[in-house]
Each structure stands twice: as structure tokens, then as C-alpha cells.
Amino acid sequence: MRYAAGATVRVRAADPDHHTRVPGYVRGHTGRVVAALGRWQLPDDSARGITPPRIETCYAVRFSGADLWGTGDHTVTVDLWESYLDGP
Amino acid sequence: MTGHDDLPAAARARQLEERLIAAGLTSDDEIDAFLTGLYTSASPVNGARMSARAWTDPRYRDLLLSDGDAAAAEQGFEGLSYQLRVVANTENVHNVIVCTLCSCYPVSLLGPSPGWYKSFAYRSRTVREPRVVLREFGVTLPDTVQISVWDSTSEARYMVLPLRPAGTGGLPADELAAMITRNGLIGTALV
Numbered sequence: 001m002r003y004a005a006g007a008t009v010r011v012r013a014a015d016p017d018h019h020t021r022v023p024g025y026v027r028g029h030t031g032r033v034v035a036a037l038g039r040w041q042l043p044d045d046s047a048r049g050i051t052p053p054r055i056e057t058c059y060a061v062r063f064s065g066a067d068l069w070g071t072g073d074h075t076v077t078v079d080l081w082e083s084y085l086d087g088p
Numbered sequence: 089m090t091g092h093d094d095l096p097a098a099a100r101a102r103q104l105e106e107r108l109i110a111a112g113l114t115s116d117d118e119i120d121a122f123l124t125g126l127y128t129s130a131s132p133v134n135g136a137r138m139s140a141r142a143w144t145d146p147r148y149r150d151l152l153l154s155d156g157d158a159a160a161a162e163q164g165f166e167g168l169s170y171q172l173r174v175v176a177n178t179e180n181v182h183n184v185i186v187c188t189l190c191s192c193y194p195v196s197l198l199g200p201s202p203g204w205y206k207s208f209a210y211r212s213r214t215v216r217e218p219r220v221v222l223r224e225f226g227v228t229l230p231d232t233v234q235i236s237v238w239d240s241t242s243e244a245r246y247m248v249l250p251l252r253p254a255g256t257g258g259l260p261a262d263e264l265a266a267m268i269t270r271n272g273l274i275g276t277a278l279v
Contacts, residue, residue: 058242074235079242
């Protein structure tokens with residue numbers, strides 16, 4: 001587990017040509033880890049039939065609505081696998 | 089009037105079933121048995137009972153919020169196919185669940201998801217303007233209440249623990265459970 005709760009992380013901006021679970025609207029954005037959820041197969045690998053798929057920690061990461069959209073006073077929390085993230 | 093069988097989505101689903109059956113991976117009987125089992129047990133009554141119990145039992149509330157799977161198992165729902173995460177509404181925070189990538193949702197505890205939950209409009213607008221979306225559902229929150237949106241993009245499934253309404257102090261758990269709606273457990277209603 002690379003990131004503890006409270007850590008600042010940045011979502012990788014890449015737009016892969018294969019299946020991924022990174023919603024486009026958080027790419028390149030900075031958020032804060034709320035919790036580590038568990039260690040699961042990386043969907044990018046399992047969807048492509050890569051065996052064995054990488055097993056990675058998945059984190060709930062919270063973003064500011066205003067950061068994402070330029071407006072709003074809400075937060076959005078998205079579950080993101082470790083290789084979707086970089087440190088600050 | 090268009091019947092279910094005429095819908096393009098139904099035709100696609102059937103073609104997929106036929107491919108899986110032809111590949112020897114499943115059978116019509118197995119699919120029917122699975123769906124029958126799911127639809128006879130999956131109901132928002134399940135999530136409502138867990139939430140009402142959390143309102144009346146502080147130990148259970150702590151368990152529900154810290155280890156949703158264990159709390160579900162204690163209520164008789166063992167072996168969930170997902171990690172259940174329950175997020176509690178407070179006086180200051182209102183939670184709402186969405187799945188922007190598809191329509192993930194804890195079906196066994198909330199029942200089959202409503203059509204609007206799968207709609208492009210709900211999925212795209214809830215992360216962007218949740219206060220407006222909630223108002224359209226009849227939920228008008230004061231500006232002092234922060235809205236926390238949870239986008240279900242992983243193997244975790246989210247459920248909202250609604251805020252217990254004022255004036256319900258003496259009610260037993262079964263009467264409290266009857267007050268809680270599916271939308272309340274998604275966050276598009278207060279209870």
C-alpha cells in the first residue's frame with residue numbers, strides 16, 4: 001500500500017486505448033486519499049486477458065467539485081487503483 | 089407499445105446469453121435460477137432494515153460504517169459479491185451514490201436499480217451539479233450542508249445511511265425500517 005489516508009495524489013492524465021476504470025473527468029486532477037479499500041485485480045489487465053493480472057490496492061480518492069468543474073461546493077470521491085495515481 | 093423482447097438491449101442481452109450457452113459456460117436453466125434467486129431476495133427492505141438497526145443500536149452502527157460486509161453478514165446477508173461501504177448522512181454532510189462508468193450498486197441490499205440510476209443524465213450530472221439533481225428529486229438542502237458524491241468505479245458498492253428523522257425516538261426498528269426508501273439508501277431522498 002503506497003498511500004495512507006490523507007495523502008495527496010494526482011490522477012495520471014493518460015487516455016489509454018484499452019479498457020480502464022479511470023473516469024475521464026478526474027484525469028490529471030489532484031485529490032486526497034480517503035481510505036484504502038482493498039487489493040483487487042487491475043481491470044485494465046483483466047479486461048485485456050493479461051494473466052496474471054496485476055493485483056493492486058484500490059483507494060477512495062476525494063476531489064473538490066470546484067477543481068473538477070470550475071464550479072460547485074461539493075466533493076466527488078472516486079475509487080482508483082494504485083497505478084492510476086502518482087504522488088504529489 | 090413496444091414489448092421487452094423488441095428492445096435492442098434485450099436482443100443484445102439474449103445474443104450474449106446464447107453465445108455463453110453455446111460456449112458451454114452456462115445454460116438457460118442456470119441463468120433462470122440465478123435471476124429467480126436474485127429477484128426473490130434482493131430488495132431495498134434489506135438495506136432499510138440494516139439502516140434502521142444502525143439508528144437504534146450504536147454498536148451495529150459502528151460496525152456498519154467500519155465493515156459493511158460484516159454488518160451485512162450479521163443481518164443474514166453473507167458472502168456479498170462486493171465490498172459494502174456505507175456512508176452516513178449527518179447534519180452537515182449529505183451523501184449520494186452514482187456510477188458514472190456503468191450502473192454499479194449493491195443490488196442484493198437495494199433491489200434492482202431504478203431506470204434513472206442507469207440513465208446518462210443521472211450519471212453525468214450527479215458528479216457535476218448534485219445540488220441541482222437532488223432538488224429535482226425533491227431534496228432541497230441548505231447551503232450549509234455539504235454534498236459528498238461517491239462514484240462507484242471499483243469492486244466496492246456504496247450505500248447511504250440516512251439521517252434518522254426527528255421525532256422518531258420511540259419507534260421500534262421495524263417501524264423505522266418501513267420509513268426508509270430505496271432512494272434514501274442511494275441519497276436521492278432524505279430517508
